Amino acid sequence: MTTVYFLDLGFSPDGDAVHPVDRLGTMPSLDAAKAGAEQEAGKPLQWRWMEGRKVWRAEVSYQRAAEISEGTPVERMTVAAGLMD
Incomplete structure (x- = not known):
C-alpha cells in the first residue's frame, strides 16, 4: 500500500x-x-x-492553520444505487 499525505490549509476557528x-x-x-x-x-x-x-498542525495566522494527515489513495470505487421495495 502507498502512503500519501493530505495537506489542508484554511480557516480554523478557535483551533478547530x-x-x-x-x-x-x-x-x-x-x-x-x-x-x-x-x-x-x-x-x-x-x-x-x-x-x-x-x-x-501549524498555526498560519489568526484562525488559519495548516494540517497534514496520512492516508492511502483509493484507486477505484464502484457505487450502485437502487430503490428499495
Missing part, C-alpha cells in the same frame, strides 16, 4: 480542524507536505503532532 474543502493537495511525503504548506503560507511554520486527531 481545517475543513477538507480547503485541501491543497496530496503529497508523496511528510517533508513535501510541510514544504508545500510553508510555501503557501509564505513563511516557516512550527509543526506539532496532535495525537488525538492524528494530524500534524
Whole structure:
C-alpha cells in the first residue's frame, strides 16, 4: 500500500480542524507536505503532532492553520444505487 499525505490549509476557528474543502493537495511525503504548506503560507511554520486527531498542525495566522494527515489513495470505487421495495 502507498502512503500519501493530505495537506489542508484554511480557516480554523478557535483551533478547530481545517475543513477538507480547503485541501491543497496530496503529497508523496511528510517533508513535501510541510514544504508545500510553508510555501503557501509564505513563511516557516512550527509543526506539532496532535495525537488525538492524528494530524500534524501549524498555526498560519489568526484562525488559519495548516494540517497534514496520512492516508492511502483509493484507486477505484464502484457505487450502485437502487430503490428499495
